[in-house]
Each structure stands twice: as C-alpha cells, then as structure tokens.
Amino acid sequence: AQSVTQLDSQVPVFEEAPVELRCNYSSSVSVYLFWYVQYPNQGLQLLLKYLSGSTLVESINGFEAEFNKSQTSFHLRKPSVHISDTAEYFCAVSDLGGGFKTIFGAGTRLFVKA
Amino acid sequence: KAGVTQTPRYLIKTRGQQVTLSCSPISGHRSVSWYQQTPGQGLQFLFEYFSETQRNKGNFPGRFSGRQFSNSRSEMNVSTLELGDSALYLCASSLDGGMNYGYTFGSGTRLTVV
Numbered sequence: 001a002q003s004v005t006q007l008d009s010q011v012p013v014f015e016e017a018p019v020e021l022r023c024n025y026s027s028s029v030s031v032y033l034f035w036y037v038q039y040p041n042q043g044l045q046l047l048l049k050y051l052s053g054s055t056l057v058e059s060i061n062g063f064e065a066e067f068n069k070s071q072t073s074f075h076l077r078k079p080s081v082h083i084s085d086t087a088e089y090f091c092a093v094s095d096l097g098g099g100f101k102t103i104f105g106a107g108t109r110l111f112v113k114a
Numbered sequence: 115k116a117g118v119t120q121t122p123r124y125l126i127k128t129r130g131q132q133v134t135l136s137c138s139p140i141s142g143h144r145s146v147s148w149y150q151q152t153p154g155q156g157l158q159f160l161f162e163y164f165s166e167t168q169r170n171k172g173n174f175p176g177r178f179s180g181r182q183f184s185n186s187r188s189e190m191n192v193s194t195l196e197l198g199d200s201a202l203y204l205c206a207s208s209l210d211g212g213m214n215y216g217y218t219f220g221s222g223t224r225l226t227v228v
Contacts, residue, residue, distance in 0.1 A: 034216050106156040
C-alpha cells in the first residue's frame with residue numbers, strides 16, 4: 001500500500017535562507033510524485049511533479065525536488081525563500097496499483113520570518 | 115478558463131442533519147475526486163468519479179456518498195452528521211484521476227457540525 005511521510009510538521013526559516021522539506025514514500029510499484037502548496041483559506045495548488053525521466057524537477061517559482069528511488073525520497077528545496085512562500089506544503093504519491101487515488105502526506109508548514 | 119468551483123464555501127449544520135456539497139470541475143475534466151481535510155488527519159481520500167462512475171472509494175462510512183452527473187459536476191452527501199465530520203471538504207478536478215497531470219483543487223467547503 002502507498003504511504004507518504006513528511007518528516008517535519010513545521011519548518012521556520014529566515015527570509016533569503018535555503019530550505020528543504022523532506023518527504024519519504026513507500027510503494028511497491030512505480031510511482032508518480034507530487035508537491036502541492038496550500039495558502040490560508042484556499043485549496044491546494046500543484047507545485048511540481050515527477051512522472052519519469054530526469055530525477056530533478058523544477059517549478060516556476062524557484063522550488064525544485066529530486067526523486068531518489070534508492071532512498072524512496074522526494075525532498076523539496078529552494079535556495080532562497082521569500083515571505084510569500086509561507087504556506088503548507090504537501091507531498092503526494094499515486095501509482096498504477098492505487099486505483100486513481102493520490103495519497104497525501106500530513107503536510108509541512110513553512111514559516112518564513114523577516 | 116474557469117477553475118474548480120465548490121459551493122457553498124461555508125456551512126453550519128446540526129448533528130443528525132444531512133448535507134450536500136457541490137463541485138463543478140474544470141471544463142473538459144471528467145474526473146472528480148473528493149478529500150476531507152482535518153488538522154489531525156490531513157487529507158483523506160473519499161472517492162473518485164469518472165464519467166459518472168465511481169472508480170475508487172476511501173475508508174469512510176456509508177454515510178458519505180457521492181455522484182457525478184453527465185456534465186461532470188459532482189455532489190457529495192453526508193447523512194446523519196456527527197461532530198467529527200467537521201472539516202474542509204476539497205474537490206479535485208483532473209483529466210485522469212490525478213495520475214499524470216495532478217489535480218486542480220477547488221477552494222473547499224468548510225463544514226462545521228454543532
């Protein structure tokens with residue numbers, strides 16, 4: 001069965017500092033991996049996704065994530081964060097055996113301080 | 115193009131009542147998934163519909179049900195409401211059940227049961 005573990009529930013960081021949000025997954029088959037972001041009082045927005053090919057994927061706002069099959073990880077990174085990056089970030093996994101269902105991690109709340 | 119529309123945005127109901135939530139997906143998307151989001155449990159998968167057929171269902175009691183219409187709009191119903199049903203209910207629209215393209219989420223319906 002699929003599962004997703006986000007290792008940090010909250011990550012405080014100063015503006016312009018780098019950040020890494022950690023995500024590990026378990027699945028018995030090939031997976032599709034996603035990061036979503038949720039701003040207060042809104043739904044989730046797709047940030048980036050890994051389907052196949054290059055293990056490093058990037059978003060338009062400077063985030064990147066690297067798929068590591070041997071460590072079953074998909075950590076999210078940004079070299080320099082802004083106040084506006086304050087939000088909750090969810091790692092998610094789906095696979096062909098899951099039957100059109102995506103499993104989400106518990107979320108990591110990123111708090112960027114001035 | 116228009117995003118995913120969920121109505122109503124907020125709802126207050128009394129224990130024992132029933133409630134119906136509505137979701138209009140992005141035009142052209144035939145898959146609609148529903149999730150329950152709570153602070154303690156995160157996002158929990160309720161069910162997924164594609165072309166009026168339920169393809170997958172999560173581990174929720176039978177009080178939770180849904181349906182999809184020929185225009186892809188979807189409704190979910192919760193009967194005999196309990197205090198624990200208080201949550202943000204999110205609708206997610208996709209081309210393929212969220213597998214390759216990910217989801218586009220609505221802003222959610224916040225249900226409070228008193």
